[in-house]
Structures are given as structure tokens and as C-alpha cells.
Amino acid sequence: MTQQIQIDQARLMSELATLATFTNAEPVSEGTSVTRVVFSPDDLRARAWLKQLAIAEGFEVRDDAVGNLFIRWSGTEPNLPAVATGSHTDAIPHAGMYDGTVGVLGGLEAMRALKRTGLRPRRSIELVMFTSEEPTRFGIGCLGSRLISGTLDPKQADALSEANEPADTAHTLAQVRTAAGFTGDLASVKLAPNHYHAWLELHIEQGPLLERDGIPLGIVTSIAAPAGYRFTVSGLGGHAGALLMPDRKDALCAAAELILSIERHTLATRAIDTVATVGTCDVHPGAVNSVPSRVVLQLDIRDTDPTRRESVMQAVRRDIEELRQRRSVIITEQLINADAPAQSSPHIVELLEEVCAAHGISPKKMVSRAYHDSLFISRIAPIAMIFIPCRNGVSHRPDEYATPADTTLGVEVLASVLAKLASE
Amino acid sequence: MTQQIQIDQARLMSELATLATFTNAEPVSEGTSVTRVVFSPDDLRARAWLKQLAIAEGFEVRDDAVGNLFIRWSGTEPNLPAVATGSHTDAIPHAGMYDGTVGVLGGLEAMRALKRTGLRPRRSIELVMFTSEEPTRFGIGCLGSRLISGTLDPKQADALSEANEPADTAHTLAQVRTAAGFTGDLASVKLAPNHYHAWLELHIEQGPLLERDGIPLGIVTSIAAPAGYRFTVSGLGGHAGALLMPDRKDALCAAAELILSIERHTLATRAIDTVATVGTCDVHPGAVNSVPSRVVLQLDIRDTDPTRRESVMQAVRRDIEELRQRRSVIITEQLINADAPAQSSPHIVELLEEVCAAHGISPKKMVSRAYHDSLFISRIAPIAMIFIPCRNGVSHRPDEYATPADTTLGVEVLASVLAKLASE
Numbered sequence: 001m002t003q004q005i006q007i008d009q010a011r012l013m014s015e016l017a018t019l020a021t022f023t024n025a026e027p028v029s030e031g032t033s034v035t036r037v038v039f040s041p042d043d044l045r046a047r048a049w050l051k052q053l054a055i056a057e058g059f060e061v062r063d064d065a066v067g068n069l070f071i072r073w074s075g076t077e078p079n080l081p082a083v084a085t086g087s088h089t090d091a092i093p094h095a096g097m098y099d100g101t102v103g104v105l106g107g108l109e110a111m112r113a114l115k116r117t118g119l120r121p122r123r124s125i126e127l128v129m130f131t132s133e134e135p136t137r138f139g140i141g142c143l144g145s146r147l148i149s150g151t152l153d154p155k156q157a158d159a160l161s162e163a164n165e166p167a168d169t170a171h172t173l174a175q176v177r178t179a180a181g182f183t184g185d186l187a188s189v190k191l192a193p194n195h196y197h198a199w200l201e202l203h204i205e206q207g208p209l210l211e212r213d214g215i216p217l218g219i220v221t222s223i224a225a226p227a228g229y230r231f232t233v234s235g236l237g238g239h240a241g242a243l244l245m246p247d248r249k250d251a252l253c254a255a256a257e258l259i260l261s262i263e264r265h266t267l268a269t270r271a272i273d274t275v276a277t278v279g280t281c282d283v284h285p286g287a288v289n290s291v292p293s294r295v296v297l298q299l300d301i302r303d304t305d306p307t308r309r310e311s312v313m314q315a316v317r318r319d320i321e322e323l324r325q326r327r328s329v330i331i332t333e334q335l336i337n338a339d340a341p342a343q344s345s346p347h348i349v350e351l352l353e354e355v356c357a358a359h360g361i362s363p364k365k366m367v368s369r370a371y372h373d374s375l376f377i378s379r380i381a382p383i384a385m386i387f388i389p390c391r392n393g394v395s396h397r398p399d400e401y402a403t404p405a406d407t408t409l410g411v412e413v414l415a416s417v418l419a420k421l422a423s424e
Numbered sequence: 425m426t427q428q429i430q431i432d433q434a435r436l437m438s439e440l441a442t443l444a445t446f447t448n449a450e451p452v453s454e455g456t457s458v459t460r461v462v463f464s465p466d467d468l469r470a471r472a473w474l475k476q477l478a479i480a481e482g483f484e485v486r487d488d489a490v491g492n493l494f495i496r497w498s499g500t501e502p503n504l505p506a507v508a509t510g511s512h513t514d515a516i517p518h519a520g521m522y523d524g525t526v527g528v529l530g531g532l533e534a535m536r537a538l539k540r541t542g543l544r545p546r547r548s549i550e551l552v553m554f555t556s557e558e559p560t561r562f563g564i565g566c567l568g569s570r571l572i573s574g575t576l577d578p579k580q581a582d583a584l585s586e587a588n589e590p591a592d593t594a595h596t597l598a599q600v601r602t603a604a605g606f607t608g609d610l611a612s613v614k615l616a617p618n619h620y621h622a623w624l625e626l627h628i629e630q631g632p633l634l635e636r637d638g639i640p641l642g643i644v645t646s647i648a649a650p651a652g653y654r655f656t657v658s659g660l661g662g663h664a665g666a667l668l669m670p671d672r673k674d675a676l677c678a679a680a681e682l683i684l685s686i687e688r689h690t691l692a693t694r695a696i697d698t699v700a701t702v703g704t705c706d707v708h709p710g711a712v713n714s715v716p717s718r719v720v721l722q723l724d725i726r727d728t729d730p731t732r733r734e735s736v737m738q739a740v741r742r743d744i745e746e747l748r749q750r751r752s753v754i755i756t757e758q759l760i761n762a763d764a765p766a767q768s769s770p771h772i773v774e775l776l777e778e779v780c781a782a783h784g785i786s787p788k789k790m791v792s793r794a795y796h797d798s799l800f801i802s803r804i805a806p807i808a809m810i811f812i813p814c815r816n817g818v819s820h821r822p823d824e825y826a827t828p829a830d831t832t833l834g835v836e837v838l839a840s841v842l843a844k845l846a847s848e
Contacts, residue, residue, distance in 0.1 A: 026592050092711035099663075135712045163712075168450050207666035224665065228712060239523075239819040240701035240724040241648065241794035242631035245691055252702055253687050256680035263677050267669055277664035278676055279712045281705050281719075287516040288559050288587075288652060288703045288722040290820045295705075298712040300664040370665035393671075395663040396714045 003117045005415050009408045012109045015053070016407075019089065019105060020097035022046035028094075031398035036091040038132040038143075039067070039180040046089050050104070050129060057112055059127075065184035066157070067131040067177060068144040073111050075124040075422060081197040083121075083421040084381070085110065085414060086128030088144075088373060092136050096400025098390065102407055103202040104129050110202075110415035121422035123197055130373045138173055139163035139298065140228065140336050145373035147189040149380045151339070154186035163298070164282075196381040198348055198421045201374045202414045203385060204402050205366075208393030215364045216406050217413060218387030219352045221344050223368040223375045224273060225306045228336035229299040229313075231258060231320075235329045237285065237293025252283055252292035254329045261319040262299060265312045274308055275369060276301040304341060304367055342375045345382030348417070352384060355416040359409070370395075386410050427541050429839050433832045436533045439477070440831075443513065443529065444521035446470035452518075455822035460515040462556035462567075463491070463604040470513050474528070474553060481536055483551075489608035490581070491555040491601060492568040497535050499548040499846060505621040507545075507845040508805070509534065509838060510552030512568075512797060516560050520824025522814065526831055527626045528553050534626075534839035545846035547621055554797045562597055563587030563722065564652065564760050569797035571613040573804045575763070578610035587722070588706075620805040622772055622845045625798045626838045627809060628826050629790075632817030639788045640830050641837060642811035643776045645768050647792045647799045648697060650726040651733060652760035655682060659753045661709065661717025676707055676716035678753045685743040686723060689736045698732055699793065700725040728765060728791055766799045769806030772841070776808060779840040783833070794819070810834050 022042045025035035036042045047069060051061050054071040062070045072082070087103025107127040114121070130144035138160040146152035158174035165171070177183075205211075210218050235251035236243075259278045266276040277300045284294040303309035320331050349365075356363045366387065374383045388410040391401040446466045449459035460466045471493060475485050478495040486494045496506070511527025531551040538545070555568035562584040570576035582598035589595070601607075629635075634642050659675035660667075683702050690700040701724045708718040727733035744755050773789075780787045790811065798807045812834040815825040 026590075092709060092714055094709040095714075139712065141713065164710075166450075205666070206663040207668075208671075226665065237821050238817070239630045239794055240703060241650065241699060241726050241792075242629070242817065242819060243699070244631075244696055244793075245699055246696075247632075250687070250701070252705060253683060256683040259677060259680040260684075263674070272668055272670075275665060275667070275669055277674070277713070277715050279664060279707070279714050279716060280710050281676060281707050283703070283705050285516060285518045285820070286588075286704050287820070288563065289565065289701070289724050290516055290519075290703050291701050292703060293821070300713050302665050368665075369668075370663055393662070393666060395666060396709070396711070397661050397717070 005113050005117055005412055007109060007113050007408045007411050009404055012105060012407065012411065013404050015105045016097060016101055019046060019101050022049065025094055028398050031400065032097045033094050033398035034091045034097050035093045035095065036089065038090045038137050039176050043090055044180060053108060063182060064189045065182055065186050066144055066147050066189050067180065067182040068148060068189065069129040071108065071127040073115070073121065073125045075121040077122050078124050080123045081194055082124040082126045083418055084126040084128055084196045084199050085201060085418060086130065087201055087203060088130045088133030090132055090134045092134050092396055094398060095396045096398055098204045098400050098402050099206065099395050100133060102204055102402065106202045106407065106411040106414060110411050110418055113415050114419055119419060121419065123422040125418055125422050133373055135228065137162055139230065142373050142376050145376035147186060148191050149376040150190045151376050151379060158186055191380060193380045197424065198345065199374065199377045199381045199383040200348060200414060200417055201372060201385045202410050203372060203387060204390040204395060205387040206370045206390060206395035209366060210364060210387060210389035211391065211393065213364060215362065216389060216409055217356060217361055218364045218366045219349055220368045220385035220387060221349060221365050222304065223342040223371055224302045224304045225309060225339055225341040226300065226302040226371045227309060227338040230334040230336055231297045231299065232332045233258065233295045233329055235293055238291045240289040240291055243291050248291060249328045250291055251295045251329060254323055254327045255281065255295040255297055257323055258297065258320065261316050265315040269308055269312060271308060273304040273367065273369065274312065276312065302369060302371065306340060339375060342378035342383065344384040348382055348384035351417050351420050352386065352413065355413050359413065386414055429537050429541055429836055431533060431537050431832045431835050433828055436529060436831065436835065437828050439529045440521060440525055443470060443525050446473065449518055452822045455824065456521045457518050457822035458515045458521050459517045459519065460513065461560050462514045463600050467514060468604060477532060487606060488613045489606055489610050490568055490571050490613050491604065491606040492572060492613065493553040495532065495551040497539065497545065497549045499545040501546050502548050504547045505618055506548040506550045507842055508550040508552055508620045508623050509625060509842060510554065511625055511627060512554045512557030514556055514558045516558050516820055518822060519820045520822055522628045522824050522826045523630065523819050524557060526628055526826065530626045530831065530835040530838060534835050534842055537839050538843055543843060545843065547846040549842055549846050557797055559652065561586055563654065566797050566800050569800035571610060572615050573800040574614045575800050575803060582610055615804060617804045621848065622769065623798065623801045623805045623807040624772060624838060624841055625796060625809045626834050627796060627811060628814040628819060629811040630794045630814060630819035633790060634788060634811060634813035635815065635817065637788060639786065640813060640833055641780060641785055642788045642790045643773055644792045644809035644811060645773060645789050646728065647766040647795055648726045648728045649730045649733060649763055649765040650724065650795045651762040653723040654758040654760055655721045655723065656756045657682065657719045657753055659717055662715045664713040664715055667715050672715060673752045674715055675719045675753060678747055678751045679705065679719040679721055681747055682721065682744065685740050689739040693732055693736060695732060697728040697791065697793065698736065700736065726793060726795070730764060763799060766802035766807065768808040772806055772808035775841050775844050776810065776837065779837050783837065810838055
């Protein structure tokens with residue numbers, strides 16, 4: 001490398017702001033509200049814009065059948081397994097402008113900054129923008145990285161149905177990706193275990209710890225194990241005036257008990273690493289004067305310890321049995337995903353510590369309670385993650401915020417470690 | 425009257441079936457699913473079709489500024505206050521094909537049947553199809569009859585906002601009715617207390633009592649007092665993985681407790697006439713991996729005794745106070761409507777009993793726990809209602825059903841009493 005790595009902070013911040021304009025969300029007073037659901041017009045516009053940025057830089061660009069986007073800077077020995085970085089650009093409804101995007105645009109800037117130093121990397125360096133890290137549209141997160149790592153069956157994936165549409169009008173992933181221009185067999189998305197030499201993802205913490213401790217950078221040593229469930233509560237509908245209370249089997253009242261049961265048993269573990277969230281509650285028919293006949297809840301439950309996570313589910317299932325009998329409702333449980341935790345590569349963690357030391361930073365080693373595409377890439381490659389602080393630990397909200405200085409430092413450390421890994 | 429009243433059952437059933445085709449609902453296996461929200465394309469098509477039926481019969485047709493439709497058969501003394509009947513044709517999502525429609529198409533057939541006997545009524549007979557009896561779109565039921573009776577302030581009505589749209593994209597009633605072609609000052613909708621001589625509405629029971637007792641016809645002697653509230657629960661949003669359980673102010677968990685509090689205090693009255701329903705539960709941001717920051721619930725609570733209804737609300741408010749403090753959430757209550765019960769006119773009830781006796785029927789005198797446009801028309805005219813049985817007491821569902829025989833009998837009794845009232 002002929003000169004020092006210089007991150008173009010102004011350009012990176014401007015690109016983050018531009019990416020935030022590809023949104024279906026209305027402006028709000030408390031920050032920048034971003035809604036960018038996978039394969040929506042805004043997502044497709046954001047992809048086209050990102051490709052243009054990469055092409056302008058002379059990088060190679062390719063999409064796979066599920067729409068994962070690969071931006072490659074060829075190394076001097078292009079047949080060696082590449083070093084990779086990346087994240088996602090999709091955003092849940094009314095989210096913020098840093099989640100995922102910092103890892104994608106930061107990864108691009110890291111590659112550009114290395115190029116500006118005059119470096120010719122030995123191994124190729126590849127930036128990946130994963131399809132549908134967020135579960136908003138198809139009810140399951142990390143679609144792209146699950147398929148890359150062979151964690152999700154391609155046929156099952158193509159049959160996934162839009163989660164927030166009625167069963168009879170919902171489209172499948174196969175239909176939606178084809179309409180978006182991503183065709184071909186999903187089985188072709190899977191990459192071999194030796195395809196990447198190493199993987200490193202830059203991401204905002206989405207928690208309060210770095211800010212609380214006044215530390216500008218975190219090194220993720222493990223990623224918590226997430227699980228997703230869908231509960232359907234079926235009762236008896238009817239007119240809100242005429243269906244008498246003793247005759248009711250109100251699906252929403254039963255669902256309310258289920259929501260509180262989940263909260264109660266999660267708190268009962270007294271473990272800080274156990275978190276459970278019912279994030280959606282869809283009521284059918286959903287009219288003010290109609291007794292709810294059916295309610296669908298989606299549960300997200302995570303733990304660093306999968307056994308403890310399962311013990312919470314067992315306690316909830318005992319409550320469901322009791323609820324079923326007492327309220328004469330039907331409650332079905334559908335497992336959407338249940339994943340094992342991931343450990344970071346000690347070697348990449350060591351390189352991160354070296355680079356931090358060279359920058360005079362004492363990084364915080366930490367667990368990621370949020371899960372990321374890195375969780376799945378860990379099945380096929382050595383991984384690690386860099387966290388940067390986010391204000392008040394807030395994420396998935398318009399007021400999500402990371403400072404330009406922290407963002408720039410994260411990109412600089414990312415670039416340095418990518419350079420080291422690419423020289424191996 | 426020169427000959428006996430003959431109801432054209434085949435035509436009436438065929439018209440009910442045709443009206444059910446103006447729907448935004450998909451077909452379902454368990455019955456005819458009807459969704460016809462006020463001023464939707466299907467509602468407007470249904471109105472145009474109904475007008476054609478009336479015009480073909482030689483009746484006069486007029487709309488008022490909120491879209492109430494008046495179909496008039498002029499009497500020999502057209503300046504006398506008219507006798508009126510009618511109901512509504514709008515339908516909540518995934519409802520059935522009898523609620524409201526039996527009173528509108530049945531009323532039309534009653535007028536046609538009287539005309540076929542050669543009758544020239546002394547007073548005019550008027551059929552009214554009310555706008556938005558269902559609260560689906562604007563969060564408040566009986567919009568048309570509230571305005572006719574002066575129960576709702578015209579300016580307040582025009583400012584009503586679409587209940588199921590985000591605040592920043594919701595349209596007002598003023599905007600929606602104008603776009604639908606109903607213009608002019610809403611104040612002009614109100615009718616004088618002497619405008620109608622009498623009012624009689626035919627409707628399905630929407631409850632199980634007539635079927636249970638094997639009685640083909642009910643005479644409504646009073647209508648229960650309904651109230652509508654909207655609760656907004658505001659907590660703290662965040663990422664489902666990263667926001668730790670002790671730091672949470674989950675709006676959906678708080679809403680779940682509120683739902684159960686409402687149910688508990690309603691059951692605690694031990695009164696069969698107290699019913700309360702939370703029919704909608706809108707979660708923001710509504711993503712599986714996001715902690716709910718805001719939940720909006722709509723409550724419908726009814727009682728024949730408004731004091732008992734208010735005592736339930738007071739008990740719920742005490743729970744809300746406790747919830748606010750324990751969960752650090754904000755809960756706001758908005759009163760949508762709170763109406764007094766209505767009594768039927770003893771004179772019309774007496775005429776109904778006479779006609780039933782002449783038909784060899786022992787009708788059931790009953791309370792309507794569902795409310796109807798008749799509740800509001802009672803503020804400006806003597807009213808009564810005729811109920812016909814509906815299978816299993818089911819309403820607001822695709823499997824809602826009334827037999828052709830019961831429907832025809834209801835129309836026949838309606839026609840007979842309209843003729844008597846028109847001769848007064």
C-alpha cells in the first residue's frame with residue numbers, strides 16, 4: 001500500500017442521505033423515516049443507483065437469482081477465494097437510514113479508499129448487498145444470505161408467501177422476484193464453503209452499550225440465536241352488538257393473553273440476553289363492530305443460549321394449551337425459523353484488535369443480540385462484525401442515528417482489515 | 425286497496441343476490457362474502473343499480489349532500505308528512521348479504537307490492553337508503569341517519585377522517601363525498617321533526633333468539649345504547665433483538681392488558697345486555713422484528729342501560745391509570761360516539777301486532793342489541809322495527825343467512841303496516 005487510507009466522509013454521508021430518499025415513507029419530524037421493502041419500486045431504484053456507483057468505480061457487478069448484488073474488485077490472483085464485506089439496504093416500515101446501509105455504502109467506500117491508496121489486492125475484494133435481510137415481506141429474515149449459505153431450501157424459499165397479504169391475494173417469492181427481474185433457479189444462489197476466504201460486516205450496534213460506555217467501536221464475538229414463529233388464533237366472529245358475552249370465543253382476547261404469556265415467560269428467565277417481541281397483530285375481519293374471528297401474531301424470540309430460548313417456548317405452549325381449553329379457541333403455531341448462534345473467527349477478531357490498537361482505540365468485545373446476514377455467512381466462511389455506536393441504542397426508527405465520526409472510523413477499520421485479509 | 429298484497433319472492437331473492445355481486449370481497453366457501461365500504465367503487469355501483477330499479481318503477485329519486493338516497497312514491501296528499509322505511513346497503517369487510525339489504529330491497533318490494541294491489545296511498549311512502557350505517561370507513565356508524573336527525577354536527581362530520589388510514593394520508597368525509605359526487609352543505613341533510621309521519625325498518629335480527637324460539641318475526645320495542653371509543657397506546661419502539669426486556673415500554677403488551685380489562689369488566693356486570701368488543705388493533709410500525717411503539721384499539725360497547733355502560737368504562741379507566749404508571753406508557757381515550765337508547769312508538773307496535781294477528785303469527789317483542797339507523801330516526805319521528813330470524817344468530821359474516829320464507833313474511837308485514845300508516 002503506497003499511502004494512508006483516507007475515508008471520504010463527506011461523500012459517504014451524502015450517499016447515505018441519497019439512499020434514504022429511495023423510500024415509501026412520509027417525512028416525519030423526529031428524523032428520517034425510511035420504508036424500503038424488498039422488491040418494492042424504491043428497493044429497485046436503490047439497487048439501480050448502487051450499481052451505477054459501483055460501475056463508475058470500475059468494479060464488476062453481478063446479481064444472483066434471488067437478487068443478491070455482488071460488487072467485485074478483482075485481485076491480482078482472482079482465482080483465490082475472495083475477501084468479502086457487505087450488508088443490506090432493505091428497511092422495515094418507518095425505519096431509519098443507518099441499519100444495513102452503513103455496511104453497504106461503508107463497504108463501497110472502504111473499497112474506493114483502498115483503491116485510492118494505490119493498493120492492488122492479492123485476493124479479490126467483494127461487496128455483497130443481500131436481498132431481504134428484513135422479514136417484512138416474506139416473514140423470514142436474511143433470505144439472501146440463507147440461500148447463499150444453503151440454510152434455506154430453494155424450493156421452500158420460492159414458495160414463501162407475502163406475510164402481510166390475505167392468503168388468497170399473497171404472491172410467492174418466485175412470483176415477486178421474477179416480476180422484479182430476478183429469474184433462474186434459486187439453487188444456483190448457494191456458494192461453496194471455500195468461496196470466501198473471510199467475511200467482515202460493518203453495522204450499527206442497534207443497542208445502547210457502546211454509547212453508554214463511551215467506546216467508538218465494537219468487535220462482535222458471537223451472534224445470538226433468533227427464532228421466528230407465527231401464531232394463528234381462531235375463534236368465533238359475529239356482530240359486536242348481537243353476539244352475547246357468554247357465547248363469545250373472541251380471538252383477540254385470546255391473542256391478548258398469548259402476548260402477555262410470552263412477555264411473562266421471557267421476563268421470568270431473568271437473563272438479559274433473552275428477548276421476545278410480538279411485532280404484528282392482524283385482526284380479522286378488523287371492523288370496529290365485529291367480534292374478531294381470527295388473529296395472526298408474529299413472534300421474534302432471541303437468545304445467546306438456544307436451550308433457554310426453547311424453555312421459554314415450552315412455557316408459552318403450556319399456557320396455550322390452557323387457553324385453548326378455557327376459551328374454546330384454536331391456536332396453531334408455525335415455526336418460521338430457528339437458528340443456532342454464530343461465533344466470530346478468532347483470527348479476524350485478532351486482526352480487528354491489531355488495527356484498533358494502531359488507531360489508539362480500545363474496542364469493546366460484544367455479543368450481537370440482533371442477527372445479521374453474517375450469522376448465515378458464518379456457515380460457509382470465517383466471519384466477524386464491526387459495530388459502531390447508535391444514539392440511545394435506537395434502531396428501526398426514524399430517529400436512528402450514528403455520528404459521521406463513528407461511521408468514518410468504522411469504515412477505516414473495515415478497510416484496513418479487508419486489506420490485511422486480501423493480502424493473505 | 426283492491427286486492428291482496430303479494431310479495432314477489434323470486435324477484436326479491438334475485439335482487440338480493442345481484443346486490444351481493446357489488447363487492448370487493450373474494451368468494452369464500454362458507455357463504456357469500458360481501459365487502460362494500462361506503463363510497464367505494466362497489467358502493468357507487470350498487471347505488472346506481474338501486475336507482476335504476478326505482479326509476480323503472482316510476483318512483484321519484486333524490487340524493488342529499490351526504491349521499492342518503494330517497495325513493496318516493498307520491499301519495500294523493502303529497503304535502504302530508506310521508507311514511508318511511510329503509511335501511512343501508514354498505515357492508516363491513518367480509519360480511520354477509522342480508523344485513524341492511526333486506527330492509528332496502530325489502531322496502532322497495534313492499535312499495536311495489538302495494539302498487540300492484542292498485543293502492544293509491546294518501547301519504548307518500550318513502551324508501552331511504554342511508555349512507556354509512558357501518559363505521560368501517562369513518563370510525564362512526566349511522567353517518568347518514570345521524571345527520572338527518574341532527575345528532576351529528578355537520579362541520580364535525582365533514583372533518584371526520586378515514587379510520588384505517590395513517591393520519592397523514594387519510595381523507596376527510598368532505599373530500600371523499602365530494603369525490604363520490606355528493607356535494608353541497610351537510611347542514612342541508614337535516615330533516616324537520618314533522619318531516620315523517622312514521623318510520624318502520626325491516627332488518628335481520630343479528631342474534632339467536634327468534635330462531636331459538638321458532639318465531640318467524642320480532643317486533644323491536646327498544647334499541648340498546650351504543651358507544652364507541654378509540655384508545656391510543658404509545659410506548660417505546662426499537663429493534664426486537666437489541667432493545668432489552670427491562671428497558672421496554674411495549675405498546676402491544678399494554679394494549680393486550682387493556683383488551684383483557686375491557687372484557688373482564690364487561691363480564692363482571694353479569695348483565696346479558698352489556699356487550700363490549702375491541703374489533704381492531706393496529707400496531708405501529710407493525711414489523712415482526714420491531715418492538716411496537718404505538719397501538720390503536722377501537723372499542724364498541726353497548727347496553728340497554730347507559731348507566732351500567734358508563735360504570736364499565738369507569739372501571740376500565742381505573743385499570744388504564746394503573747397500566748400507565750406500571751408500564752410507563754401513554755394511553756389516550758377518544759370518545760367517538762355515545763348514544764341514548766330509543767323506544768319504539770306504541771302506536772306502530774300496535775299496528776304490527778294487529779297485522780301479525782291477521783297473518784296468524786305470534787311475534788316476539790324484543791330489544792335490539794345491535795343499533796340501527798332507526799335509533800337516530802327515533803329523534804325526529806315515531807319508529808319501530810321488524811326483525812326476521814337469521815341462522816345461528818350469525819351476522820357480519822359470509823355465512824349470514826335468512827330464509828326466503830322469513831324474508832318474504834317480513835316484507836309482507838312491512839307492506840301491510842306501511843299501507844295502514846299511509847292511510848292515517
